[in-house]
């Protein structure tokens with residue numbers, strides 16, 4: 372139990388969860404041969420759903436099961452290649468004699484080019500508040516365009532998504548640089564305990580799941596206790612390979628994740644990914660205590676809302692960034708002026724020390740040229756800085772280096788953690804440095820469960836099996852020996868300054884050369 376450190380977790384990051392050949396039992400999957408639309412592979416639950424055994428379904432064509440006229444129309448649409456156009460199609464299947472069952476049919480072509488049809492039970496029309504739903508989405512968007520700040524804005528999103536779907540709990544979950552996730556907004560049933568402000572470790576969502584989220588931005592698990600069904604036959608007979616279910620809506624989640632949900636007391640989940648510049652920025656995670664199904668159209672509307680709204684989040688983030696960037700640009704040109712007024716750039720930087728610190732929101736800085744160190748603001752002792760520079764020379768090759776936890780990398784830094792738990796360093800010609808320091812900021816992180824007991828290890832028949840933790844109880848961690856993190860704009864500003872310094876050095880060398888003539 373809790374042997375996280377001893378276990379090689381990298382295997383989890385390679386698991387091909389899109390090839391496991393299992394779907395959730397509330398729907399049926401067909402792999403189709405084209406152009407005949409003959410079913411070549413299906414799922415093992417056709418008996419329960421159509422009253423036809425899987426072996427008997429194989430080799431039938433779609434028009435054997437559904438209205439041939441409708442299938443003809445679909446064929447035309449499939450020629451048009453735009454499958455979104457047909458999704459979802461209400462399909463009427465003849466089930467045992469004269470009975471009909473209506474499905475939502477969703478088509479897609481997978482990465483290997485195979486046409487896949489997935490069928491989900493269609494909920495009768497009056498249960499889909501689609502029109503009011505559209506109005507809701509519109510109202511949400513209107514409200515969201517008000518000038519709320521980012522946090523309030525996220526709070527509005529979770530409120531709207533909860534209203535649209537009726538889930539017990541809706542959270543907005545944002546990933547940090549280490550890929551841990553913070554719940555930054557939440558709307559829930561009153562009597563549920565809040566998760567707002569909690570942090571969940573990166574390993575709760577392994578890499579393959581994150582990758583899938585980038586191509587398939589909404590996922591529903593209507594029943595976390597339902598037993599997955601195998602595909603039949605297991606491999607795709609057209610190429611004898613496992614079929615790629617990346618874009619499938621029915622793909623079963625891995626057993627590990629289902630157990631995780633059950634341990635958390637979740638009966639159903641809906642997850643919408645928020646993608647920025649091709650990367651997973653965060654998720655909208657919806658939980659229900661009991662099983663809950665949400666029709667495809669409603670899910671699509673949520674996905675749409677997620678996208679529209681997220682564009683707004685990105686824009687706001689960028690505006691906040693933009694204002695700061697503008698401020699840094701002004702500071703930087705002040706520094707350039709100061710450097711060109713003095714005999715050497717070092718004197719300029721020291722004279723304009725306030726700006727040197729403001730450029731990165733640091734509290735101390737040092738300019739180390741050869742054996743000489745000029746200090747500005749709150750810094751370690753000169754001697755400590757000289758050793759630090761030796762360490763940098765030995766261990767760092769890149770032109771800019773930054774850390775918010777220097778004492779973890781360089782043990783001697785514990786002695787001056789109060790002034791330099793954070794270090795940002797840029798090399799200027801011949802391994803000289805400008806350094807910026809930030810003090811230790813002791814922080815409390817509220818984890819949703821002890822992050823050092825993320826997994827429990829069981830041995831089943833001699834093999835090691837990992838299972839999710841059982842407890843999600845608040846676990847407070849006091850984080851020491853860390854500063855506030857350096858922002859990308861600050862790092863960029865430092866690189867710009869380096870360029871300016873290089874220019875000034877070149878110019879001064881030029882001037883010296885001319886004087887010598």
Ligand code: BLA
Pocket residue numbers: 383388542552566571572574575576577580590591592623624625627628631640641642654656825826837838839840
């Ligand atoms: C997947 N883990 C996930 C997903 C989420 C989380 C959102 C994607 C779910 C989906 O595709 O619908 C995690 N969910 C959370 C968290 C919250 C939440 C943190 O609501 C917080 C409130 N996970 C573990 C362990 C393992 C594990 C121990 O904790 C494995 C040993 C695995 N999680 C795991 C896997 C997936 C996953 C394999 C992918 C599931 C799949 O799509 O097949």
